Amino acid sequence: MKTVLKNGASALILAMVGAVAPMTVMAADAPVQVAQAETKVTSENPFFQEWKTPFGVPPFDAIKPAHFRPAFDKGMADHLAEIKAITDNRQAPTFANTIDALEKSGRLLGDVSRVFFNLTASNTNDELQALQRDMAPLLADHSNAINLNAALFKRIDTLYAQREKLKVTAEQRRVLERYHLDFVRAGAQLEGQDRERMAAVLQRLAVLSTQFSQNVLADEKEYKLVLSSKDELVGLPDFFVAAAAQAAKDRGDDGKYVVTLSRSSIEPFLTFSANRPLREQAWKAWIARGDNGDEHDNNAIITEIVQLRIERANLLGYKTFAEYKLADTMAKTPQAVSDLLLQVWEPAKIRAAEERDEMQKLAAAEGQNITIEPWDWYYYAEKVRKAKYDLDEEQIKPYFQLDKMMEAVFYTATQLFGVTFTEMKDAPRYHPDVRVYEVKDRKGQHVAVFYSDNFARPSKRSGAWMSSFRDQERLSGTVTPVVINNNNFAKAAEGEPTLLSFDDATTLFHEFGHGLHGMLSNVTYPMFSGTSVLRDFVEFPSQILEHWISQPEVLQRFAVHYKTGEPIPKELLDKILATQTFNQGFATVSYTSSALVDLAYHSLTDAKGLNPDTFERETLDKLGMPKEIVMRHRSPHFSHIFSGDGYSAGYYSYMWAEVLDADGFNAFKEAGNIFDPKLAQKLYENIYSAGGAVDPMDAYVAFRGRAPKVDALLENRGLLGVGSRVN
Template identity: 70%
Template sequence: MVLAAAPAAAATQTKGTEKAGTNPFFTEWKTPFGIPPFDKIKPEHFTPAFERGMEQHKAEIKAIAENPEKPTFANTFEAMERSGVLLTDVANVFFNLSSSNTNDELEKIQLELAPVLAKHNSEISLNPKLFARIDAIYQKRDSLNLTAEQKRLVERIHLNFVRAGAQLPEEKKQRLAAITQKLATLSTQFSQNVLADEKSFKLELDGERDLAGLPEFVRQAAAQAAADRGMPGKYVVTLSRSSIEPFLTFSDRRDLREKAFKAWISRGDNGDEHDNKGLIKEIVQLRIERANLMGYPTFADYKLADTMAKTPAAAEELLLKVWEPAKARAAQERDMLQEMARQEGQNIEIQPWDWRYYAEKVRKAKFDLDESEVKPYFQLDKMVEAMFYTANQLFGVTFTELKDVPLYSPDVRAYEVKDKNGKHVAVFLSDNFARPSKRSGAWMSSYRDQEKLRGDIRPIVVNNNNFNKGAPGAPVLLSFDDANTLFHEFGHGLHGMLSDVTYPYLSGTSVLRDFVEFPSQVLEHWVEQPEILQKFAVHYQTGKPIPKELLDKILAARNFNQGFATVEYLASALVDLEFHALKDAKDLDVSRFEADTLKKLGMPKEIVMRHRSPAFSHVFSGDGYSAGYYSYMWAEVLDADGFDAFKEKGNIFDPELSKKLYDNVFSAGGTKEPMDAYINFRGREPKVDALLRNRGLTPPEPNAGVN
């Protein structure tokens, strides 16, 4: 993204007049709330728009860097924050579409532009005249009568430039710039390879024998997936998590479960043109060199220096503190699954493709609860209502669907968000369904960030999920885990929508990496509360609320299989840290390194990493979570402890706590130090034992088994 650039322009911002009407990025957007005119934007518009955006941004930065006037906050920092409007507009639209609605043309443009944009940003961050002005203000920041937010902006931008190499000698700057450009290309290739493997695989289910064990909602989703791929009347399982996990959970066909599972964990690891292992080796080695240039022994040391954790050792300490209890619980769970298979007359040893299948059977036996009984009560539309209700009760905001606005896919729904006084807050785009043009997973992003520097510019935020569509006209039914994912991403969305800061650099989710998951993960707790479930978990056919007996079962089973879930996550986080703790990767054998690391940890053979390295997009499709996948668990300490505050109050919508959460977290963006923000909300630092309780990883009871 553009370094310290302003967000996308509001509808009243004119973006140029040349060739007006031919390229939407060069004309005024007269759409409601400045929503991008998706119906007019074509792939051929992006390259010229990027080129002009970079030209304008270069000219703006040059004017700032070479300004003959004495450096001031206004003519340096605020001027930087006002720069790059067109470029940011184009980038926001392009990279969102590249993730959620891509095609061959966009992928080609993305690969071509990756090093160009990296070079553009490097030229800014390594500009000596610009950094001299930034540094001059930074050195005297305490005597300039800056507001707290202005001082924070100065410190964050100065640190960003330093960490980007602004203080390096010229020859090292040139090498760092070359590394950055190469990494941008490699990361883009990695992402496209994963998507290519996901798009190319489909497991066709032929007849009742192949469908054995699959409940109706899984069959409907498989039928819709086939129809989306031009195979009406067929049934298809894809590598989307929301497609393959239900298949692994319910299919009686062990051979097909094995085939699907192996395809899932082999994305990017098939020895063909989409194999990512060579890219990983090159990425890791370049990251090591980058860290060394900056004076750090490893990339993990470099990356974590600007996080709450501060050091790889601190992050690893937290993960290992949970690892042994998680393994112990997973071993107990495995024994229950093995016993269930034995009781059914299956002389097998539990394998990774068996775990979900037998876990569902054990869950049904142990808690008298099965997924097909639960899902009819979790309609997507009602769960969307539930998350809107939660936001309203906590923060006073309302959501009203917008019709007749441009959208990039028929799957997308748009909402206007207003505060309790009826004032416009944001536009929220909800994109919930899987499709071949969309990468897997779930994420939040924005088409425009909030700011007040150039007027009251309100954000346009998007949530992406990958739920399976049901049959035409039928309601979309979620698992309880899906409902948690919906709330998780909505927490990120609220973090972007409720932002109330002056400077775009500090807007919304622009916080330290291991704090960004706190708002999303804390919101997950509300979907588990009886006050929410009794109101919104209603049967899609009868309309009756979920029976208390079933609700009690769901809540009692909440921590079932948490050993498995925790182990598969922790394995990924620990392997990520180990890759980036390397001091030399020239001879790195990715498969062997992954296997050796897991062996050293004592990884249960029946469980596979949640994200195997060749498809670990969090870590290798850009720098976002590189050496930082641990941050989900770091934030879980905060969210578990933070929600305890509401439970202690006896009111999950306690007004005083809600206001503190809004003031210090959801509206504050990056204007506060994360621990200060948390303490201001909670009244103290978090306690790690809340995490272990939340995951049910207290010591297991002896002699636990299948009931």
Template identity: 85%
Template sequence: MAQAADAALQVAQAETKVTSDNPFFHPWNTRFGVPPYDAIKPEHFKPAYEKAMADHLAEIKAITDNKDAPTFANTIDALEKSGNMLGTVARVFGSLTASNTNDQLQKIQREMAPVMAAHGNAINLNAALFARIDTLYAKRDSLKLSKEQARVLERYYIDFVRAGAKLEGKDRDRMAAILQRLAVLSTQFSQNVLADEKEYKLVLTSEEELVGLPEFVRAAAAQAAKERGDEGKYVITLSRSSIEPFLTFSANRALREKAWKAWTARGDNGDAQDNNAAIKEIVQLRIERANLLGYKTFAEYKLADTMAKNPQAVSDLLLQVWEPAKVRAAEEKDDLAKMAASEGQNIQIEPWDWYYYAEKVRKAKYDLNEEEIKPYFQLDKMMEAVFFTANQLFGVTFHELKDVPRYHPDVKVYEVKDKKGQHVAVFYSDNFARPSKRSGAWMSSLREQEKLSGKVTPIVMNNNNFAKGAEGQPTLLSFDDATTLFHEFGHGLHGMLSDVTYPQLSGTSVLRDFVEFPSQILEHWIEQPEILQRFAVHYKTGEPIPKALLDKILAAQTFNQGFATVSYTSSALVDLAYHSLTDAKDLDPDKFERDELAKLGMPKEIVMRHRSPHFTHVFSGDGYSAGYYSYMWAEVLDADGFDAFKEAGNIFDPKLAQKLYQEVYSAGGSKDPMEAYVAFRGRAPKVDALLRNRGLLGTGSRVN
């Protein structure tokens, strides 16, 4: 601990270059106080971090030096008001390193990871600060706190204890060292994955290489080629929105295999960007961290502060779905083999064949194919659809802002207003894949809502990785892409509609296995005819999607769910297995992954949705470690919760929408998640809806 504190103090005492051109040292005169991205340069961040950390430590010292007895106001309120500049710097920096990074930013990211960890340790392991929190927590029942204040105090106490605040001496020092090293390894892991994704491109030039690819795939590949300096050619990248269409339509089996192997080998190529050594060290350090806090495994530690509570509850849920999913996947594989044989292909179905023949089987079973669907799913119209859905449910409207700075020309920014026309939030929408952007889809905040320091409205960001349409042409989405758009927008609404007093409870600051509920329940609206008939219009003719095609899309929603469920659930089970280890000193991640999948009876034709060496959810930070199951846990809630709207006979039922807003979207972390769900639904959730929607009794959840 002494070393961590010394490191933090050295940073705090460093001379900061408060130069006139550093935007972080001056008020932002932008509309709604959005970041002045046009003025922020990489060299501004380190001085800003140094000053912000120094200010934060001074604020903490003022709390601990206070000779008055601890009160909620002089301890918890003061804590909540501290570190504002640091939060701003970190959120802006994070938005750039995730969405538009470069070598200079990545170097700063590597340098700052251990420094920020040391700073966090200097606060979370501060004995004097914890003593004040502990005193308040011990007499919390006599403090006459509001429900929200009681929740804030409880969360501070739990978070500090789980960070190691009760540790002493060598144990405290070791915890600090572990957290610093984990910060370094997590940064290294994510940068390695991004490097593999950025470096790879499958360049196609001949018709033999393009065979089978429909026009929308070729157009996106041509645009990707242009962006990467290969104009006149076609490029397939490792972005999911590029690789999956290629695997779906390419009739060139050898190229499908080549692309699939590159996609699944990210972070696993035995080179400088290989992540296996990092995984081994991360898992071992997490075990040691859990042991220091009195837990046998990291999974036990992590799940103690979730709705699930323990690994057994997670395992029970996943295995309840796993076995029927394998049965369904086996049936699906047989259908694919029959399709290949009918075309004269005497082959064993391999993982790189699945998407290709599944599309053919879907066409045969439902008279449906992606090439027929995509023209009706324009990105711009789907954005209108999410805005319409939010308006119908919660009364909010979105108004594009043309005069605010942004970090990339592709980003669109909107002001959000309530039904009275009052300002609610600012929303950044960044939808396109590019080499400087990490893969996947996510929501983040540039400013969190709170009322403790006056009325502070949120600034929320959604990122997707859609393949951009050719110049002058609309970007066309798959139905899965459109569902992802709704999913991330659900997270966005959770941040934008937050209405709490304390920053600690703002927006998505909820238990990990509840955070996916607001996002996943919103997915259900993209499946509704009321939405599709209005916004799914052909990009050339403007005609709404024909009812016959719409019916086929909806009928096909349980198609291939054995594959999707096996792919996702295997990832969640392997995540749980890693973090149920009691010793990882001899861990070989590749072998461990193979062995765990063999124990589960993983079909050889299906790969994990996220293989270990690029499983950023789990190894690029702590967010979903031992927690990838959260998507399925939340799916129990979202499937059952949307049933309430169906039972009401109105997908925009105003009474239900108001309950959903009041108990979930606006409540942040101010309520116990199960209490919030029951207050919305009127009862506890049932798992039946999940199994039915995945077609395992008889449309699956979007996981990212």
């Protein structure tokens, strides 16, 4: 997953809306004390000083929560002053005095925003969360003050009308077109009451999105399933027991074992626990995040978000939010998205039914008089895998040490793109678990700084994502990126290596693919830096990198036993590779149902009176959702689509990008070399370094030599030829 915090004026602010209450009013009878306090804060505030850190990374050891509000206030004031300078310019609009000036504006606000929102995601606390709630409407107002600025848009619009005659580079032409489109889509052409209403809608959406994400985090933070008796540990492998003991210790339950709602904790528990009632208890807690009828319940928030998004779309001339959102994607229309998802939905259901029947037979053969329920799926799927392939997760994990898998992603990047990674042990970091690396190119020149934050903790939101503390650009000189990857792996006991599942290792490669997209960026304008591409293209660089984790050349080198140091046996490796399409009916149904429900929410023309639980259930019933499978992200904790606009009406993007990544990796297989130098260079030039400076389909064709074919996706998922919808 990619979290977007961009450079540049409107680009940055548009990305921030939905991520961050009323402005604090100071007492009028204390001017002297306030002035003194402000002077002290300003003189000590790291955001108002040059960062004399290695490569200018944030000085986390010096940044305190109290520094953020003054920095936000000054950053917004400076930004508005810069915008006013543009609009007050009496000279006719030029690319330099308007677009370049816009791209250079808001630097302080960008710096403080990127540090703040990365911390609220990765290592938050009550003080930061309170400020996040306070800042949400203020940043939305700031966004509106720029994106609905009539004088500013008039200058952009004038240049846009002259674009055919302007002497600009291809990237500059695209920057101008992008700015014009972004402003139009933000409501710059609205007038009067419509303009005012758009501002109010965006402000309210920012507040609701922040509240949604904090509610999910609260439910995840507060829940723990404490295990203490031997009966409660039956079936759980040593690596899980050790991680659960560490989780218990971290939460003040020494001598016991804790299962959390982190995916890296809950999924192994559901996979191995022989205690069916406990599996049911844990599973129900997992799917009920944000849906418990308490102060953290998200259902009313969802209803209001969906209705406000409909109104936003209507103000801009669209019938539905999906039509509005998808107009600025590769897919273009809801119908195109629906066609893609339904092409795999029916064959996935057929395959899932076959998988369920296999599990049901196995349970009956063991003398279990049960009907497979959702909390049984992981458990019996693992049993089927062991019976079918003589393979289980407990055999695999000892060969997938986190440290060795980090070496594997670095090796892959080096072989493909020539970049190397050297740990910076003394670099500032915001948490002791974070590791920091300098990235260099083939010539030994500095390229980027990479922050790796891999472990779950109560102060971190769930999931896995990439973001940045600074984006690459050349408009303001040579600016190198500072990129961060976040995962939520269960940390091993002290002194023991953290062991990953194969899925965890794949996630590591996925997020590192996003990371490389940011680190290898080579553009002039901040607007197009790194991952600043269309939403349904942003997952391609991350997903294509996943393919290298399953390649024998990588696994034989880095999948070594944590005790013996012996490389993974060929027999075991062959079994792992043979199971790549195992349980893909379940995985595809789980994902695709989420994407279809997302599309259904945002295809509504009226959400008044919407009950999300009912809507979700009725939508799934119409689709014929198997009762033994639940959506990968149920509505009340579907942060992709309700914690900001990022993936709203866009969760399909992973599958859209999978068409590209499956077809794209086939090029390396066809070349007979997974590190083919010519293909790697094309991948670098057209995808990883190009950012958003090139149309995504043009970029893909330049890399692959032709348009993508969907057959590769279906084949990878083991669905080719399954069901009537597949030709």
